[in-house]
Amino acid sequence: MGPSYYLAFVFALWAVGIYCLATKRNMLRMIFGLEIMINAANLSFISLATGVPGFVDPLAHSIVIVSIGLSGGVSAVAITLVVYAYRQYGTLDIRELKRLRG
Amino acid sequence: MFALPLDLLLLFTALSPLAGILAARMRRNAISGVYSAAALAAAAVSIYPVYQGASAGAVSSIVNVGAFTSYMRVDMLAVAMSAVFLMLGVAAAVYSISYMSKERSSPLYYSLLLSMISGMVGVVYSGDLFTLFVFWEMMCISSYVLVAFSRGGGDSVEAAFKYLVMSGAGSATILLGISLLYGMSGTLSFEGLALAFGRSEPSLWIYVASIVSLIGFGVKAAVVPLHTWLPDAHSAAPSPISALLSGVVIEVGIYALCRLCFTAFLPVQPQWLPIVMVLSVVTMVVGNVMPLLQGDVKRLLAYSSIGHMGYMLAGLSIGTQLALTGTFLHIFNHALMKGAAFLCVGAIIYRIGSRQIGDMSGIARRMPITATALAISLFALIGMPPLNGFISELTIVTAAFQSDLVWLGIAVILNSVLSASYYLRVIRVMLQPTASEAVQGTKDAPWLMLLPICALVGMIVIFGLWPDPVMDLMQRSAAGLITLLSQVTG
Numbered sequence: 001m002g003p004s005y006y007l008a009f010v011f012a013l014w015a016v017g018i019y020c021l022a023t024k025r026n027m028l029r030m031i032f033g034l035e036i037m038i039n040a041a042n043l044s045f046i047s048l049a050t051g052v053p054g055f056v057d058p059l060a061h062s063i064v065i066v067s068i069g070l071s072g073g074v075s076a077v078a079i080t081l082v083v084y085a086y087r088q089y090g091t092l093d094i095r096e097l098k099r100l101r102g
Numbered sequence: 103m104f105a106l107p108l109d110l111l112l113l114f115t116a117l118s119p120l121a122g123i124l125a126a127r128m129r130r131n132a133i134s135g136v137y138s139a140a141a142l143a144a145a146a147v148s149i150y151p152v153y154q155g156a157s158a159g160a161v162s163s164i165v166n167v168g169a170f171t172s173y174m175r176v177d178m179l180a181v182a183m184s185a186v187f188l189m190l191g192v193a194a195a196v197y198s199i200s201y202m203s204k205e206r207s208s209p210l211y212y213s214l215l216l217s218m219i220s221g222m223v224g225v226v227y228s229g230d231l232f233t234l235f236v237f238w239e240m241m242c243i244s245s246y247v248l249v250a251f252s253r254g255g256g257d258s259v260e261a262a263f264k265y266l267v268m269s270g271a272g273s274a275t276i277l278l279g280i281s282l283l284y285g286m287s288g289t290l291s292f293e294g295l296a297l298a299f300g301r302s303e304p305s306l307w308i309y310v311a312s313i314v315s316l317i318g319f320g321v322k323a324a325v326v327p328l329h330t331w332l333p334d335a336h337s338a339a340p341s342p343i344s345a346l347l348s349g350v351v352i353e354v355g356i357y358a359l360c361r362l363c364f365t366a367f368l369p370v371q372p373q374w375l376p377i378v379m380v381l382s383v384v385t386m387v388v389g390n391v392m393p394l395l396q397g398d399v400k401r402l403l404a405y406s407s408i409g410h411m412g413y414m415l416a417g418l419s420i421g422t423q424l425a426l427t428g429t430f431l432h433i434f435n436h437a438l439m440k441g442a443a444f445l446c447v448g449a450i451i452y453r454i455g456s457r458q459i460g461d462m463s464g465i466a467r468r469m470p471i472t473a474t475a476l477a478i479s480l481f482a483l484i485g486m487p488p489l490n491g492f493i494s495e496l497t498i499v500t501a502a503f504q505s506d507l508v509w510l511g512i513a514v515i516l517n518s519v520l521s522a523s524y525y526l527r528v529i530r531v532m533l534q535p536t537a538s539e540a541v542q543g544t545k546d547a548p549w550l551m552l553l554p555i556c557a558l559v560g561m562i563v564i565f566g567l568w569p570d571p572v573m574d575l576m577q578r579s580a581a582g583l584i585t586l587l588s589q590v591t592g
Binding site: 044059062066084 | 277
């Protein structure tokens with residue numbers, strides 16, 4: 001099975017992430033969408049690491065490990081902001097937030 | 103470990119909590135402010151030996167520390183960009199000493215400020231896309247927190263969340279683009295990419311990778327359909343952070359696009375650059391029409407940053423050496439002009455406590471130095487002849503005419519004429535003879551705020567009258583960028 005099947009799946013996953021960011025109103029669900037997009041990119045790296053038959057390039061795997069760490073940092077900051085927003089407005093709905101700010 | 107200025111910055115960032123503890127013990131927040139300003143100044147001075155190395159032609163270094171291998175590539179462009187970042191960083195740090203003095207958690211603020219600037223310097227010094235991505239995320243994560251830092255809460259949390267979601271989606275898209283380039287070439291270093299793609303025929307996947315990367319870096323560079331986070335984030339942040347975000351952080355996106363355009367995207371350049379050209383015209387029109395509708399002075403300046411990103415993208419899309427010189431010169435000049443403008447506006451907001459332009463009437467009589475500096479930086483943003491904004495816009499327009507893209511040059515000229523209308527409105531309100539209620543009884547900004555403002559405005563005037571040294575530096579940067587492929591193949 002060539003990498004093109006994996007790449008089709010990667011782009012589908014990326015589109016799911018974008019759809020999630022565009023349509024969801026809950027702030028936590030938007031963070032999930034962001035994570036799905038990052039995972040699509042990670043999967044793309046892993047599937048492209050086997051360019052030469054019988055050999056797996058460690059560069060791609062090290063990038064994915066670092067990228068998982070970085071996405072953990074982004075999620076931590078995002079969840080902190082969600083906690084602050086909830087304390088301030090008492091809701092997680094992104095559209096309510098705009099209305100409350102007025 | 104890496105290049106000298108980056109090592110110093112990372113070391114000082116790691117040690118900044120110690121200064122924070124000391125500041126908390128002695129109950130003097132100024133200690134961590136002075137520490138971060140001194141750290142940035144030390145890093146700025148240490149650029150000089152790196153500059154000498156880059157002039158002599160030493161560009162690459164492969165650093166191997168145990169299991170960790172990183173690849174730095176410090177050429178003239180990297181030196182010039184890092185000098186711009188550190189210059190504005192020092193100004194913002196000195197300004198923050200007085201601006202953030204009432205903030206209880208300001209030691210945290212200075213740690214984040216240092217790590218954001220280290221991330222930016224790391225991005226321009228990195229020699230492969232992996233290192234670039236790691237420093238890119240370092241810059242992004244610190245800037246998300248800094249946007250949410252402003253006092254009084256309010257809309258800053260919402261603006262920071264919007265910024266995080268859009269910029270995070272951009273980073274994920276960048277990573278996807280990098281993975282496609284990796285899958286095609288098996289390498290991520292810029293030289294390797296130039297070798298792998300430089301003289302090859304374009305394939306379907308390189309088109310996909312170039313579009314995906316344009317979307318990803320375009321979010322950070324505020325290319326127009328992807329710009330919606332910028333006015334919110336830049337107006338909600340504390341003023342020194344707004345100056346840094348508008349002055350240098352968004353330019354890092356342009357830097358990355360320039361770098362990729364002349365390495366990996368060489369085969370698709372004839373198709374890719376016209377797309378960028380159309381986007382640049384849309385960007386500058388939107389960035390110059392939207393400020394006309396704004397009553398909030400920080401939102402006005404944030405939208406005008408989008409307009410200036412349009413000029414820089416126009417320079418990139420022409421793609422000749424003269425045009426890239428104009429782009430890099432405009433990055434330098436925009437950092438000075440927009441940095442000074444945001445710092446002046448911050449000083450006025452600090453005194454009168456309002457961001458509405460209407461509340462600033464008559465401020466010129468109460469805060470003469472700040473108002474004069476703001477007027478000079480706004481005239482430079484319009485592109486008035488003796489000031490530095492004129493030089494770089496003229497360079498971009500000249501390059502457009504030389505490449506037979508007359509309509510693009512005319513678009514840039516018309517846009518800078520259009521931009522005069524809203525900048526002059528701010529100056530007219532400041533000069534009104536009747537003072538508004540908020541302005542009554544205010545005095546000029548504290549001297550620690552005036553010091554970086556006057557330094558930046560002084561540089562605006564000096565580099566407007568005598569642009570030769572910077573012009574020469576940017577010309578060599580552009581030449582180094584364009585000839586990267588021929589340097590590698592020899």
